[in-house]
Amino acid sequence: MTRRTFLKSAAATAALSATPLSSVFAQSSTIKVGILHSLSGTMAISETALKDTALMTIEEINASGGVLGKMLEPVVVDPASNWPLFAEKARQLISQDKVAAVFGCWTSVSRKSVLPVFKELNSLLFYPVQYEGEELEKNVFYTGAAPNQQAIPATEYLMSKDGGGAKRFFLLGTDYVYPRTTNKILRAFLKSKGVKEADIEEVYTPFGHSDYQTIVGNIKKFAAGGKTCVISTINGDSNVPFYKELGNQGLKAKDVPVVAFSVGEEELRGVDTKPLVGHLAAWNYFMSVKNPQNAAFIKKYQDYAKAKNLPNADKVVTNDPMEATYVGIHMWKQAVEMAKTTDVDKVIAAVAGQKFNAPCGFELMMDKTNHHLHKPVMIGEIRPDGQFNVVWKTKGPVRAQPWSPYIPGNEGKQKI
Amino acid sequence: MDILLQSLARPLILLRLLASLALLALGSPANALPSAVIVPLAGDDPDARSQAVDAITSSGDPNAARILAALVDARLYLQGESAVFVENDKAFRVEDGASAPVPAGEAIIANNRLRGEADAALSSLRLFDPVFEVRMAAAKELASSADEAQRDALARALAGKLDPKVRALVEVALARIELQSPEPAKRTVAAHTLSVSDDPQVKSVLAERMRDEADPDVRQAIGAALAAIDRRVARSEIVARVLTGISLGSVLLLAALGLAITYGVMGVINMAHGELLMVGAYATYLTQDFFRHYLPDMQDWYVIAAIPVAFLAAAAVGLVIERLVVRFLYGRPLETLLATFGVSLVLAQGARSLFGAQNVELSNPSWLSGGFELSAALVLPWNRIGIVAFSIAVLGLVALVLVNTRLGLYVRAVTQNRRMAACMGVPTGRTDALAFALGAGIAGLGGVALSQFTNVGPDMGQAYIVDSFMVVVLGGVGQLAGCVVAAFGLGIVGKFLEGWTGAVIAKILVLVFIIVFIQRRPQGLFALKGRQVEA
Numbered sequence: 001m002t003r004r005t006f007l008k009s010a011a012a013t014a015a016l017s018a019t020p021l022s023s024v025f026a027q028s029s030t031i032k033v034g035i036l037h038s039l040s041g042t043m044a045i046s047e048t049a050l051k052d053t054a055l056m057t058i059e060e061i062n063a064s065g066g067v068l069g070k071m072l073e074p075v076v077v078d079p080a081s082n083w084p085l086f087a088e089k090a091r092q093l094i095s096q097d098k099v100a101a102v103f104g105c106w107t108s109v110s111r112k113s114v115l116p117v118f119k120e121l122n123s124l125l126f127y128p129v130q131y132e133g134e135e136l137e138k139n140v141f142y143t144g145a146a147p148n149q150q151a152i153p154a155t156e157y158l159m160s161k162d163g164g165g166a167k168r169f170f171l172l173g174t175d176y177v178y179p180r181t182t183n184k185i186l187r188a189f190l191k192s193k194g195v196k197e198a199d200i201e202e203v204y205t206p207f208g209h210s211d212y213q214t215i216v217g218n219i220k221k222f223a224a225g226g227k228t229c230v231i232s233t234i235n236g237d238s239n240v241p242f243y244k245e246l247g248n249q250g251l252k253a254k255d256v257p258v259v260a261f262s263v264g265e266e267e268l269r270g271v272d273t274k275p276l277v278g279h280l281a282a283w284n285y286f287m288s289v290k291n292p293q294n295a296a297f298i299k300k301y302q303d304y305a306k307a308k309n310l311p312n313a314d315k316v317v318t319n320d321p322m323e324a325t326y327v328g329i330h331m332w333k334q335a336v337e338m339a340k341t342t343d344v345d346k347v348i349a350a351v352a353g354q355k356f357n358a359p360c361g362f363e364l365m366m367d368k369t370n371h372h373l374h375k376p377v378m379i380g381e382i383r384p385d386g387q388f389n390v391v392w393k394t395k396g397p398v399r400a401q402p403w404s405p406y407i408p409g410n411e412g413k414q415k416i
Numbered sequence: 417m418d419i420l421l422q423s424l425a426r427p428l429i430l431l432r433l434l435a436s437l438a439l440l441a442l443g444s445p446a447n448a449l450p451s452a453v454i455v456p457l458a459g460d461d462p463d464a465r466s467q468a469v470d471a472i473t474s475s476g477d478p479n480a481a482r483i484l485a486a487l488v489d490a491r492l493y494l495q496g497e498s499a500v501f502v503e504n505d506k507a508f509r510v511e512d513g514a515s516a517p518v519p520a521g522e523a524i525i526a527n528n529r530l531r532g533e534a535d536a537a538l539s540s541l542r543l544f545d546p547v548f549e550v551r552m553a554a555a556k557e558l559a560s561s562a563d564e565a566q567r568d569a570l571a572r573a574l575a576g577k578l579d580p581k582v583r584a585l586v587e588v589a590l591a592r593i594e595l596q597s598p599e600p601a602k603r604t605v606a607a608h609t610l611s612v613s614d615d616p617q618v619k620s621v622l623a624e625r626m627r628d629e630a631d632p633d634v635r636q637a638i639g640a641a642l643a644a645i646d647r648r649v650a651r652s653e654i655v656a657r658v659l660t661g662i663s664l665g666s667v668l669l670l671a672a673l674g675l676a677i678t679y680g681v682m683g684v685i686n687m688a689h690g691e692l693l694m695v696g697a698y699a700t701y702l703t704q705d706f707f708r709h710y711l712p713d714m715q716d717w718y719v720i721a722a723i724p725v726a727f728l729a730a731a732a733v734g735l736v737i738e739r740l741v742v743r744f745l746y747g748r749p750l751e752t753l754l755a756t757f758g759v760s761l762v763l764a765q766g767a768r769s770l771f772g773a774q775n776v777e778l779s780n781p782s783w784l785s786g787g788f789e790l791s792a793a794l795v796l797p798w799n800r801i802g803i804v805a806f807s808i809a810v811l812g813l814v815a816l817v818l819v820n821t822r823l824g825l826y827v828r829a830v831t832q833n834r835r836m837a838a839c840m841g842v843p844t845g846r847t848d849a850l851a852f853a854l855g856a857g858i859a860g861l862g863g864v865a866l867s868q869f870t871n872v873g874p875d876m877g878q879a880y881i882v883d884s885f886m887v888v889v890l891g892g893v894g895q896l897a898g899c900v901v902a903a904f905g906l907g908i909v910g911k912f913l914e915g916w917t918g919a920v921i922a923k924i925l926v927l928v929f930i931i932v933f934i935q936r937r938p939q940g941l942f943a944l945k946g947r948q949v950e951a
Binding site for chain 2: 039040041042044045048049161162163164175203204205206208209210211213214215217218220221223224225226237240241244245247248249250253254255257266269271272275278310311312381383384389391
């Protein structure tokens with residue numbers, strides 16, 4: 001398998017080395033920005049859409065006159081779902097292509113892999129996906145949710161009367177850093193709410209796991225002990241067989257609701273959602289949210305998909321990380337215009353406090369100190385058409401707590 | 417009126433009274449629902465919404481069931497002051513059931529709590545539905561969720577005529593309620609009744625009661641009931657492990673069967689095998705698309721039509737691979753490995769360019785959705801049952817081809833001694849090509865099966881290549897029987913291990929087991945005996 005992966009990435013590298021070459025001849029009147037998303041391998045499923053969103057946003061900015069009078073020039077690289085390759089590609093973007101900022105990464109492990117590069121070369125990364133927190137880097141802006149903007153409110157909702165009043169919790173995740181850390185936080189949170197150790201079950205499956213018969217059976221068994229909910233941090237395409245199995249085994253949302261933190265409109269495109277109506281997802285944006293910014297955002301992306309003839313262009317959907325990508329690029333643009341330069345330190349200072357009218361329907365603000373967005377929290381129930389009905393949301397944006405108060409040792413970091 | 421409604425908790429009789437008062441006040445005909453009852457449903461106050469459902473349930477309106485069903489399926493609309501519900505593209509007014517123009521805007525959104533309450537109310541009404549399945553589903557629903565509010569309805573139902581199966585479930589439902597009765601004698605009887613159930617929900621009710629129960633007789637009855645349910649659950653768990661193991665095994669078998677021919681019989685290490693599965697799966701996807709566009713009425717049968725399509729598509733790709741690449745490399749396993757590996761990259765990237773990096777959506781036809789309920793705790797999904805049957809059919813077909821046809825004879829002859837077979841006039845070149853195409857075609861059939869419950873995307877081949885080789889090597893190269901035993905063995909062992917250790921450790925243990933096994937017995941479970949000559 002390693003050889004296979006290696007060869008694949010080698011092939012991908014060869015195919016893409018043409019891109020940076022062309023940029024050598026580009027005029028210096030452009031500002032280069034890097035796009036670092038896997039376009040092949042296991043994460044391509046989720047990350048390809050983010051690359052498309054980034055390109056669309058850049059096109060939009062260029063159409064309205066660019067930044068500081070210069071056009072943006074995207075440099076797209078493919079790290080091929082290969083974590084060390086992420087670091088190599090990041091280094092290439094920064095030192096060879098001299099990009100002003102990089103938009104990219106999905107999995108926490110890829111972000112951890114590129115961090116040292118961004119610190120060493122003092123460059124700028126915008127990370128658009130919800131994650132486990134416990135991190136705050138000067139060179140990174142996090143436009144996805146921290147645990148208190150997603151995981152904790154979702155769990156509170158499940159414990160409320162409307163969410164079903166759950167007493168027992170089945171924490172199911174893919175086996176890597178994000179689900180493990182999130183579940184650690186959730187376990188501590190549940191304990192603080194008086195939930196007993198015996199009422200929490202933690203189960204992990206490998207990446208790409210596709211046989212969920214036993215696990216769904218175990219969920220049923222666990223549910224015999226009282227009102228149960230499932231908190232799923234399954235990532236990537238394992239979600240499809242998981243949800244199919246749920247539907248086929250007749251586990252209904254009103255008996256055992258499943259709330260997912262990494263399942264959005266894009267992931268449900270491959271699933272028949274009729275048996276899944278009522279299962280939940282927690283995000284900061286849903287495509288079904290009604291407001292003028294979102295209508296414009298969706299239309300822009302749909303038009304872009306048609307114009308670029310993307311696969312399944314007539315059925316494209318938007319989701320939370322796409323919105324976060326869109327917001328991130330715009331905030332960077334505003335910050336550059338405010339700082340009147342692309343110099344990294346000046347831009348970092350200028351990003352803090354930037355505001356943007358986001359498709360989620362709120363004016364989002366980048367926190368002045370902690371590099372995270374203030375975001376509204378929304379909980380949606382799956383509809384028969386694969387979209388989500390928002391059944392609960394916060395009144396307004398919530399400030400991120402990157403250092404979860406439920407993890408010991410973080411007590412002094414709450415002001416950050 | 418609304419404020420009054422909200423301020424009350426849920427004593428049903430009072431509500432019923434109130435609802436009728438509301439009707440009187442609004443001057444509507446008796447037993448009809450004014451739209452005003454629907455208004456809180458569209459609002460934000462969760463308790464008011466829940467009370468609105470109660471108000472509909474207890475209104476006695478002949479349309480109450482239709483309105484609740486519409487709420488559950490998001491077919492209930494509120495436009496200004498008037499509420500309408502939609503059935504089969506026709507709209508009806510809530511007040512009087514008269515037809516109305518089909519509404520345009522958004523339907524009222526129910527959440528799990530409302531859906532649960534509406535379902536519970538509906539199920540007591542549906543106990544007398546003319547369709548048996550509906551009655552049965554309603555009874556099941558009641559058995560696992562009935563509460564005090566439904567006591568009267570259940571008692572009425574039991575007094576009437578019920579099918580025996582439905583009656584048994586309704587008795588369980590009523591016993592659930594009786595378990596909370598203040599009289600110990602009634603609780604004891606209820607515990608006895610509940611001991612026949614195997615529903616985990618019932619178990620949880622009993623366990624909860626056990627915690628607060630003081631009366632020793634009742635405690636004993638509940639204890640006995642719990643023990644009986646536990647025994648049944650433990651039994652059905654073992655059955656479930658074996659059955660899920662068999663279904664996993666049949667998936668492995670389908671994935672590996674094509675490889676058993678190309679690698680096992682012909683000795684070609686075909687790294688593109690996984691991508692042939694992918695070709696089959698994409699062929700299924702294209703068939704589904706074709707049916708959607710041209711034969712929307714027969715959409716449920718696209719899977720059947722996909723079987724020959726996938727076989728031919730994968731066989732054609734296999735034939736091309738054999739003629740262009742593999743045939744120059746017979747007897748050079750390392751080169752074959754590298755070359756077919758390259759082919760696999762080409763195929764995967766080709767699929768990515770043609771269909772995009774995202775997985776494509778394949779819907780299970782309705783006859784493969786849902787499951788067959790062995791007991792409340794054990795549901796066998798139809799798609800799993802279908803795959804077991806399909807894998808056995810394909811296996812039979814392969815065995816038939818290999819044993820009873822001229823091609824099979826040639827293949828076996830070439831396998832055993834290529835040069836001797838050539839001397840006897842067997843066209844070895846064509847045999848190789850056809851056998852490879854056959855193996856590829858069977859991989860295509862595996863793709864059809866996989867498409868029904870796993871992801872169809874450009875990378876799906878990678879996920880199955882390792883498993884396929886595992887099965888073939890474990891079973892013994894060159895042996896179909898070994899392949900079968902290995903697939904089902906791995907499936908069942910894997911599932912039992914998963915039950916004990918979790919999926920991650922189980923996967924590791926299975927791989928460790930295979931490494932140890934292959935070291936002890938490199939020829940696999942079943943080895944070919946006799947004078948086999950390596951090609």
